[in-house]
Amino acid sequence: MHLEQPAAFPQRHTHSAPAAVRDGDGARRALRIGLGGPVGSGKTATVAALCRTLRSSFSLGVVTNDIYTREDAAYLLREAVLPAERITAVETGACPHTAIRDDISANLEAVEELEETTGPLDLVLIESGGDNLTATFSQGLVDAQVFVIDVAGGDDIPRKGGPGITTSDLLVINKTDLAVHVGCDLAAMAADAEAQRGPLPVVLTSLAAEDGVAPVASWVREKLAAWPQPRSSPAASRA
Numbered sequence: 223m224h225l226e227q228p229a230a231f232p233q234r235h236t237h238s239a240p241a242a243v244r245d246g247d248g249a250r251r252a253l254r255i256g257l258g259g260p261v262g263s264g265k266t267a268t269v270a271a272l273c274r275t276l277r278s279s280f281s282l283g284v285v286t287n288d289i290y291t292r293e294d295a296a297y298l299l300r301e302a303v304l305p306a307e308r309i310t311a312v313e314t315g316a317c318p319h320t321a322i323r324d325d326i327s328a329n330l331e332a333v334e335e336l337e338e339t340t341g342p343l344d345l346v347l348i349e350s351g352g353d354n355l356t357a358t359f360s361q362g363l364v365d366a367q368v369f370v371i372d373v374a375g376g377d378d379i380p381r382k383g384g385p386g387i388t389t390s391d392l393l394v395i396n397k398t399d400l401a402v403h404v405g406c407d408l409a410a411m412a413a414d415a416e417a418q419r420g421p422l423p424v425v426l427t428s429l430a431a432e433d434g435v436a437p438v439a440s441w442v443r444e445k446l447a448a449w450p451q452p453r454s455s456p457a458a459s460r461a
């Protein structure tokens with residue numbers, strides 16, 4: 223889904239960081255993808271579905287962010303989407319965006335520890351706590367970011383803009399199965415999103431459907447294919 227970029231299209235400031243794929247020892251590090259978006263839009267459900275879809279092909283790790291709890295990590299552990307040692311939680315104790323943008327040290331530590339203890343990993347998914355439309359990840363923390371909104375939040379959300387909607391590397395409009403129940407015009411919502419994003423991709427998902435995460439998984443596979451260095455053995459990440 224693409225439209226030509228409007229003349230007044232805002233400058234991107236959160237796009238993929240240049241690939242710094244080697245750590246201090248010259249070893250390859252995992253691709254880091256951040257998932258942000260409003261409360262309840264389906265971030266954890268997307269992470270869970272991505273793990274189930276990709277875990278047989280890639281070596282995965284997950285870092286979740288919650289304000290006061292470890293609920294998202296607990297959910298992923300209960301669902302056994304990955305072995306327990308591959309899922310870790312950061313309690314932000316403040317607005318979620320602080321920990322993914324302003325002071326990323328706790329998240330960076332969590333990612334690095336995951337890689338040290340369970341690596342080499344191909345991909346680390348970092349889920350932000352639910353926040354508003356302004357929350358984006360620091361380029362120092364992630365290589366690419368996905369912004370998840372949902373139809374139940376209102377079909378005018380793409381028109382409201384904000385950096386997650388206009389500049390994320392992938393915009394996911396989730397819960398399309400609910401569109402009919404909340405009177406959402408999916409085509410208009412997608413068109414508004416495309417108008418805001420110019421050439422940046424938008425996908426529609428329903429995680430209630432079997433393999434509903436497929437469009438996001440395809441995008442992640444493309445990112446992984448473009449990530450330098452050979453893949454490590456996927457066997458260790460199988461749940």
Ligand SMILES: Nc1nc2c(ncn2[C@@H]2O[C@H](COP(=O)(O)OP(=O)(O)OP(=O)(O)O)[C@@H](O)[C@H]2O)c(=O)[nH]1
Pocket residue numbers: 259260261262263264265266267268294351352353396397398399400427428429430
């Ligand atoms: N009908 C429907 N429900 C969904 C879909 N995706 C997620 N949900 C449900 O929406 C609720 C919230 O999903 P989560 O994945 O926890 O949302 P989240 O963005 O991680 O929420 P926070 O971490 O609290 O911000 C859960 O009850 C999910 O089962 C979908 O595509 N369709």
